[in-house]
Amino acid sequence: MGVDADRRYLLGALGLIVTFMAGEVVVGLVANSLALISDAGHMLTDASAIVLALIAMRMAARPPRGAYTFGWKRAEILSAQINGVTLLVLVAYFTYEGVHRLIEPADVAGPLVLVTALIGIAVNAAATWLLAKANRASLNIEGAYQHILNDMYAFIATAVAGLVVWVTGFRQADAIAALVVAALMAKAGFGLLRDSGRILLQAAPADLDPDEIGALLARQPAVLEVHDLHVWAVTSGYPTLSAHVIVEPGSDCHQVRTALAGLLDERFHIDHTTLQVDHGPGDAAATHAEPQRHCSDPHGPRHRRTSV
Template identity: 60%
Template sequence: MGAGHDHDHGHGPKVSATTDRRLLVWALALILAFMAVEVVVGFAAGSLALLTDAAHMLTDAAAIALALLAMRLAARPPRGGYTYGLKRAEILSAQANGITLILLAGWLGVEAVLRLLDPGEVAGAAVLWTALAGIVVNLVATVLIGRANRRSLNIEGAYQHILTDLAAFIATAAAGAVILLTGFTGADAIASLIVVALMLKAGLALLRDSGRVLLERAPRGLEPAGINARMRAVEGVVDVHDLHVWEITSGEPALSAHVLVRPELDCHGARLAIEAELYEGYRLTHTTLQVDHAGPDLLPIGRAAP
């Protein structure tokens, strides 16, 4: 009987992780500063679109702050009962980001509909110039976070927040221009509804992707049936049982399986051949394989002997 444990627990170069944190901190500072300005202008101009953008920027800031916290927790080594460490802290962060976006979108959607039914006075020029400044700020923040490691669902969640806000500012700038040129103040509420739709789209995507990890569904591109067939195709493999494929955290897939091989084969050599095939075909480095000789008295894992 042989068991293989080829585990890559690396977190990447420390310089890269430090750079990611620095990029996120700069983006956070930029967003908080502009959000404060936008709240003041939004109330002064009577613009729901600007206040909606400011609320969304608040979720941007929360998303980045959660990302920074999750990065620090995920970097801690395994200890005690946390045999994988706290790597899934970033998935919980992504879930929180998605839920926040959806709840905020619901509240702002109701406010936008009410404002559309009863438009108030809106200072179009203030909306336009503030939104244009917001586009510049979000472009800078998008570039900063885009340079970080977006394979992490945690950082990707923060990036999606910023990207959504960039599109929201474009819609708000268009609304400001319409109000300034035509006097149609309902454009402010329409821009808010566009922002709400973008928030819902981003929030649902984050919940879907983080849910896949929490429910331990096989990652995209790693279909269990295909992997099973490829393992069975390795010379000497008779059968593959109890195959499990999941993600420890985003971008870190893992696999375990019970493999039966022909009696004349060396279990250790068979395991190495299977691991090489898994790496070549799927770049899987975190594998746990139990390899046994096939025989009439050998039962698969999980099945009790009589």
């Protein structure tokens, strides 16, 4: 499945969300329902996530040139950060309004809230189905998918609130539903900021352990030591590794590098690697001497072969 197909799925979901969101704001104002308006705010962030994802996909397709040696692949990470911050700003507003309405409940048109929320569940289900067909390895697409899925749960809460207000007259149910929506938005916002922040700070991807990787490389034939090991992600789904590898005197550096690169691809699915391979000292005692002769300032842990 290519980028063009992903773009069509995103545009389809965007059309559904924007159309319903505009109607929901109007109905929310007429029904005086904070739950509906907060749902619309959540849908606004869903739409923003999709728009930013579309822009980021277009930017990421630009080839590397000049100072941008990786191209614009991190554009999607910046858009994820913007989307996460926007979610948390809305969380603060809806939490404040929700607490205020718990204390001073407003009159809410329960039947109107219920009907609108039921339509919202159907719209979100359709949008979720469209995004589920796209490539969710992208942090933007996965983030938009999770937002819309959470929004569907929020509409369920709103529908329950509308039913409760209609049947029992318990007006605070609307504010409680709005606080539930705010909690879902907070979860999604923090998740986006956490995952995109790891990439911006060049942390190793959550599913990769640099110590495990270094220890495995050090156990390979002819390898004496691995240091300056860096594992990071250029963007979501793009793990990258670089390392300085010391090998036995007389061994074939090119052969070792090829074998290690193949191992990293097969075992950890890291296919973008930069390995500097050098020969170690000529005698076994010097092999384990401190400091390592080939690097005056080795970064991070030094993974050594336990026996020679």
